[in-house]
Amino acid sequence: MLQSILVSFWRSFTRRPLYAALNLLGLSLGVAVFVTLSLLHRFETGYDSWTPEREKIYAAGIAFNIQGIAPGVRIGAMGGLLDEMKLDYPQVRGVRDWSGAAVIHRGATVSSEQIELVDADFLAFFQVPLVVGDRASALRDPAGLVLSETMARKYFGALDVIGRRLEISDIAGRNAYTVTAVIKDLPRNSNLKLDFVRLLTPRDVATTMGGWHAWGSVMLQTWFKFDDPAAVRALEAQLPAFVDRRVGKAFGDAVTPHEFLRLSFVPLKDVRLIDPKQRAAIEALRLVGWVALGLALINYVNLATARAGLRAREVAVRKALGGGAGVLRVQFLGEAALTIALAFLVGLAMVELLLPLINAAGGLSLGLDYRLDGAWVAGVFGVVLAAGLLAAIYPAFMLSAYQPAEVLASSRTPAGGRFGVRLREGLIVVQFAAVVAAFVLMLGFFGQVRHMQSVDFGFRRDGLYLVNATRGVGVTPQQRQAFWDAVQRIPGVTGVAASSDAPADQTIDSNSSATRLDRPTRPEASPTLSWTGIGPGYFQTLGTRLVAGRLLDLAHGGDETYVPKPDLETVTNAVISRAAVRQMSYASPEDALDKLVDFQNRKTRIVGVVEDMRFYSPTEKTPAKLYTFYGYPAYWPTGWPITLVRYSGLSEAEVRARLEAAWRQAAPDVPFEGKTALVNLDRYYKPQRDRTNLFSLGALVGAGIGCIGLYGLAAFNASRRTREIGVRKVLGATRVQVARLLVGQFLRPVAVACLVAWPLAYWLLRRWLAQFDDPVAVDPLVFVAGAAAAIAIGLLAVGGLAWSAASAEPGKALRHD
């Protein structure tokens, strides 16, 4: 039996190479897409699999139920959460990870890194793998430093660096640390970024000036470990009461805190995809993988049933010689299994070849390590084989059901009956519907991506440079001022401004309730506004349009935020955004002018309204803003101001070089950091673009598979109809007429597919667009173009074939058997 299967399988390649190649190519492409997108899914859902107790670890998360603040769980908590939890629930085990900026000093050279301030048992908690050192004791000493393999190599050129010293500036100032351990580099899909790690000390806590216990702030990550899932649920049930007890009156007298702030434990495995939109995107891509595999299997069924007619005689002979239907089914399923196995291997090879391309298109770092991933690959193979055999059942049963007496008596090749023909046409319809839908979606996605990048952001994106260095660790107000003065003098620079907020960047995400004082309002019903502190020339530098009133400046009294001794009657002037006008229910921008608002416990007067600015993700609602003014550089809190530089007539490299030179002059001991607004914003747009690219790649491969199927089927139909073509030509049909007939027949299912695909694609596109704050209108042209592309590809696939079939000499065609 096995030998018989092997012989048939081998002969299908040597004797019918076109059929075998089409079959194999289609299946392999499907497998390649499926494996790649499964890899992506594994990568995204496998975050922190490196830690042995992943299932037991949870992150503290908070969600706000406040108008003006996006709903959804944020991963993180105030600094003091763990302390307060331990007071009420002594059994709780947890560690904290406070990420901050650090400057590493090596002689006169400085470089920026990220440093983690953690609790002493952090390494043991996560069972972080070490190259050298001891997990339990590495972070006992406040002067101890743990760094990653990569950082050890970068700064010391070696791994065995215990006892070596590094000078680091961070929140605690400039200090020398001694290396106590080196961490094995964690995989890229980890929520932890452990480049530099040191002990979190009371002195660090003191720098927050009481902010450590600010309920509602999201300052650092707090991780908990529970051995028993039931314990998590039990504790979670007590959290609302805990929040009420601990927050007390801090949110106001008439407020029940847990109604505004929900504390929760998020399983570590869910942390990465906590945003439902992200998870949906990843699941959608996995679905694309399944669809591609499905299309490939449809091809297989189509080609196998089409070929079945040619094998009918063989089946009849095998049956006449005593082969039972069961034996034949085993034979055909065996051949299918071999084909699928080979396609899997070819598909894997394609994945290996294409991964660099896919990684580039999708901004990913996917890879397969056969030593470590053997079980996973075997699992995927199992899935593909099972799906393949399921698909192969129909052709196998159809083939084994031929009645030998009928087949042997007839000189014609059976076509598999009306059912078989219908089935094949139906499958082609499904296949092409998927292709048309994919094309339509692809065009729709690109439309939105283009729209997002070309739409008015409320400010001028090009010619804008953001210098982050001004909020770097250890920068003094004098250095900042010297830098700003120097930048003003750079030829080509037309504006400089400081702010706590810049495109795709912010020093602090501060949201506070704003209570209108011009009419009676209950404070707890007040909407929330997002606050930004700005320096002189901020809106001018951005190119923001003033809608009503005036901007903030030094010439007007009361614009300055910093007041040495404010009292209840001190009034601060502010500018709000158009969205804030709506949020605060003013009739119009003009209506908002001169109105008084209680904001952050200060009387605030609205003196101007500016256009909304889109600084963040396109899927995020543009926040309602309230801007207050820091007129004097010295008043900026340390670590706050980002510098915005407007330039023209300079290239990006030129402006960077000049800014960097000015920075070196002003603050030689702090590394320069800066990028253009466009580059910075891109991190919100790149994921969308990357996924659109990945989707398009999947869609194009899917279309390729569809064409292979169409071509294969057309080839079989043409060869089956050779005699008919001969008869038609003898009766006077021209080559063009015959070709048109054939093409028309081939394309009929493609036309039906469009009708199926359009509503499906419309529905999917609308759903996808719904996630954006500013979705593009669905363009009917997209549907026409998607269908036209699919039909063009279909024509390409069958046109040549139809022409050559129609060109056969009638005499030859009639002799054909």
Next chain:
Amino acid sequence: MIELQSISRLYRSDEIETTALHGISLSIRRGEFAAVMGPSGCGKSTLLNILGAVDRPTSGQYLFEGVDLAKQSEGGLAQHRARHLGFIFQSFNLVDDLTIAENIELGLIYRKGRPGSRRALVEAAMDRVGIAHRARHFPHQLSGGQQQRAAIARAIVGEPDLILADEPTGNLDTENGAQVMDILKGLNAAGATIVMVTHSPSHADQASRRIDMLDGRLVASVAQAL
């Protein structure tokens, strides 16, 4: 060996009912070489299909060595064919994608519980019909006569009790036809039971018994001197 009693076969398709066989009763003894003659559409091939257990009668009884084949399952009939029968067709029906040797081996692989080397049996069968030098060729590389000899080798490789030949010389020229008849006669002389459908009176004359059919009925069954 074979007892047919009142065998009828009706074909029904949508609205037309065709009777291919009308209550045929026939017995064939071991060692007989029976030739079935008759015009096209008289039911010869249907009779052969029923004898070959690839078709079932609508009514009547078919006993093979005393076993009632009507009561056999599909699988049982398949094993019956593998164990007891050999088929030779007018259009050879060799599998295109298999070599001559592999085609002949098909006559063995579906037989359960048959120990020993298939290769030796295949080679012996090829020797008997003089086709051994073509073992590794594909059917389309052979002449019609060679293909039919390969088909005969396939039919006899399992040493069946009964060989069924459906116009085995129909697609061959005179010389090749004569060769095939010689092989069949040799097989019969060596003890094989053969039922052959033919249009050729001269080939029918070479059988030990001649059965004439018309419109689905037996009209004559005559023993012939050889």
